[in-house]
Amino acid sequence: MSRKISSTGIERLALYYRYLTSVNGSEQAFISSAELAKAVEHTAAQVRRDLSCFGTFGTPGRGYDRAALEEKLSGILGKGKCQNVVLVGVGNLGSALLAYKGFQSQCYTIVAAFDNDAKKIGKHLKGLEIQDIEKLSDVVSQTGAKMAIISVPAGVAQEVVDALISAGIQGILNFAPARVVVPEDIVLQHVDFSIKLDRLCYGLEHA
Amino acid sequence: MSRKISSTGIERLALYYRYLTSVNGSEQAFISSAELAKAVEHTAAQVRRDLSCFGTFGTPGRGYDRAALEEKLSGILGKGKCQNVVLVGVGNLGSALLAYKGFQSQCYTIVAAFDNDAKKIGKHLKGLEIQDIEKLSDVVSQTGAKMAIISVPAGVAQEVVDALISAGIQGILNFAPARVVVPEDIVLQHVDFSIKLDRLCYGLEHA
DNA sequence: CATTGTTTGTGACAACTGTCACGATAAGGT
DNA sequence: ACCTTATCGTGACAGTTGTCACAAACAATG
Ligand SMILES: NC(=O)c1ccc[n+]([C@@H]2O[C@H](COP(=O)([O-])OP(=O)(O)OC[C@H]3O[C@@H](n4cnc5c(N)ncnc54)[C@H](O)[C@@H]3O)[C@@H](O)[C@H]2O)c1
Ligand SMILES: NC(=O)c1ccc[n+]([C@@H]2O[C@H](COP(=O)([O-])OP(=O)(O)OC[C@H]3O[C@@H](n4cnc5c(N)ncnc54)[C@H](O)[C@@H]3O)[C@@H](O)[C@H]2O)c1
Numbered sequence: 155m156s157r158k159i160s161s162t163g164i165e166r167l168a169l170y171y172r173y174l175t176s177v178n179g180s181e182q183a184f185i186s187s188a189e190l191a192k193a194v195e196h197t198a199a200q201v202r203r204d205l206s207c208f209g210t211f212g213t214p215g216r217g218y219d220r221a222a223l224e225e226k227l228s229g230i231l232g233k234g235k236c237q238n239v240v241l242v243g244v245g246n247l248g249s250a251l252l253a254y255k256g257f258q259s260q261c262y263t264i265v266a267a268f269d270n271d272a273k274k275i276g277k278h279l280k281g282l283e284i285q286d287i288e289k290l291s292d293v294v295s296q297t298g299a300k301m302a303i304i305s306v307p308a309g310v311a312q313e314v315v316d317a318l319i320s321a322g323i324q325g326i327l328n329f330a331p332a333r334v335v336v337p338e339d340i341v342l343q344h345v346d347f348s349i350k351l352d353r354l355c356y357g358l359e360h361a
Numbered sequence: 362m363s364r365k366i367s368s369t370g371i372e373r374l375a376l377y378y379r380y381l382t383s384v385n386g387s388e389q390a391f392i393s394s395a396e397l398a399k400a401v402e403h404t405a406a407q408v409r410r411d412l413s414c415f416g417t418f419g420t421p422g423r424g425y426d427r428a429a430l431e432e433k434l435s436g437i438l439g440k441g442k443c444q445n446v447v448l449v450g451v452g453n454l455g456s457a458l459l460a461y462k463g464f465q466s467q468c469y470t471i472v473a474a475f476d477n478d479a480k481k482i483g484k485h486l487k488g489l490e491i492q493d494i495e496k497l498s499d500v501v502s503q504t505g506a507k508m509a510i511i512s513v514p515a516g517v518a519q520e521v522v523d524a525l526i527s528a529g530i531q532g533i534l535n536f537a538p539a540r541v542v543v544p545e546d547i548v549l550q551h552v553d554f555s556i557k558l559d560r561l562c563y564g565l566e567h568a
Numbered sequence: 569c570a571t572t573g574t575t576t577g578t579g580a581c582a583a584c585t586g587t588c589a590c591g592a593t594a595a596g597g598t
Numbered sequence: 599a600c601c602t603t604a605t606c607g608t609g610a611c612a613g614t615t616g617t618c619a620c621a622a623a624c625a626a627t628g
Contacts, residue, residue, distance in 0.1 A: 168559035195540045214576040214623040231559050232566030246457040253453040260555050301561055325561040333402045341564030343557045348467050350550045352375035352438050354508055354532040357548030359439030421593040421606045
């Protein structure tokens with residue numbers, strides 16, 4: 155309870171959580187920080203520090219109760235409350251995201267897909283009808299979605315983000331290689347493949 | 362020249378570079394740290410600090426010479442040397458990556474695509490024949506590719522990575538939600554959508 | 569119930585990262 | 599030549615993040 159969780163610490167919590175759920179069938183009721191650390195490629199001290207930010211739920215001599223920890227992490231991350239996600243931009247990448255089964259197993263469900271291309275609107279993909287972007291507000295209200303994923307061209311990213319915010323979306327995952335500005339109370343995350351490739355490139359150069 | 366570049370600093374350099382190339386047609390020959398900072402949503406001091414790690418190429422009173430800076434950044438990041446990339450796993454995501462035109466404009470070219478599914482091998486996608494994963498070594502030697510992108514299921518990520526390293530690949534961009542281990546001299550970057558969604562979720566919860 | 573063995577939670581430290589402020593430096597005009 | 603103006607490069611500082619080590623806490627066992 156002593157320290158504020160770091161930004162990257164949150165991502166580690168998500169890793170811990172994913173590991174726990176992935177080995178759900180284990181008969182071991184307890185897991186130590188060392189064991190957890192090994193699974194996610196970090197140090198035991200790091201794991202304990204991260205977890206200690208949200209209370210003390212480990213028992214000395216045994217470790218952490220698997221089920222309890224999983225539950226706790228789920229609560230911390232806010233899983234189970236904001237699962238409904240809308241997707242904007244059903245192009246190459248958007249289609250792949252729609253088809254991805256991994257989101258569901260992680261409690262996220264894409265409940266609606268939007269585009270502004272007349273040729274795509276009305277088509278069905280993975281059991282979801284591609285809807286006109288104009289219907290965004292209505293659908294967001296109906297589904298209660300708080301999160302959105304955007305995979306539209308960089309040039310329109312800002313306007314799409316603005317529309318999403320007007321519609322009531324509070325968290326946005328942006329795949330477009332564009333920096334967009336949002337009000338303070340909106341959470342924004344970028345996923346930027348090209349930048350990661352550049353990082354790789356740099357790493358090779360300076361081996 | 363004073364300080365070592367930070368890990369996140371490298372990603373900022375890539376952002377600077379991308380911004381410069383994206384506004385290539387500008388008639389302004391010079392750009393100030395303030396201007397550059399605004400474009401990528403950072404501070405002017407940060408920009409200057411990052412750049413100063415690699416020498417001094419700004420001129421007081423004017424700013425940085427656009428063309429020279431672009432050239433310099435290209436050199437630092439190692440662009441133009443490691444453009445050839447191979448892709449392993451042509452599923453939903455892999456297909457989207459193959460179709461992506463943004464990589465090329467950033468000097469990266471996917472020169473070969475691999476899969477182990479007999480039904481996919483031999484098919485053509487975006488002018489590229491999907492090849493048997495067994496041919497990996499040969500193709501890597503022929504093309505001189507140093508970088509690889511993998512979009513295979515998490516369960517086989519490690520074995521694919523091992524194969525890539527045997528084939529001579531030095532940098533790997535991993536889209537599978539799995540931590541893989543590599544020797545020290547191999548550069549590895551993860552792109553993990555689910556974790557980013559979890560971060561969003563946490564942000565919403567703790568608004 | 570005391571002893572032993574294990575693992576947690578955290579204070580103290582070290583390393584890293586970003587911000588601020590300002591002296592130094594170059595261009596351009598008078 | 600000198601002054602003005604704009605902007606860089608960087609030392610010093612502050613805040614953040616990760617590591618280490620160890621006392622405290624609990625389980626197990628005889
Ligand atoms: N495909 C990839 O592998 C990849 C990789 C990295 C980054 N990206 C980025 O992801 C984004 C999408 O890439 P893509 O390859 O799927 O492109 P795409 O052109 O195939 O898809 C973009 C989709 O967005 C739709 N769209 C355009 N304007 C819109 C608007 N105002 N409202 C709603 N929908 C709109 C288009 O109709 C299209 O269906 C781009 O910004 C791209 O840079 C893609
Ligand atoms: N689709 C998405 O939007 C998305 C999002 C996040 C993460 N991911 C991750 O990206 C990876 C790929 O996702 P996907 O949706 O494209 O899955 P997919 O099943 O559609 O594609 C996987 C491909 O890898 C191939 N493959 C399997 N084993 C192989 C091997 N040993 N060697 C070579 N090829 C092999 C399969 O034949 C298949 O074509 C997964 O790890 C997934 O978790 C995907």
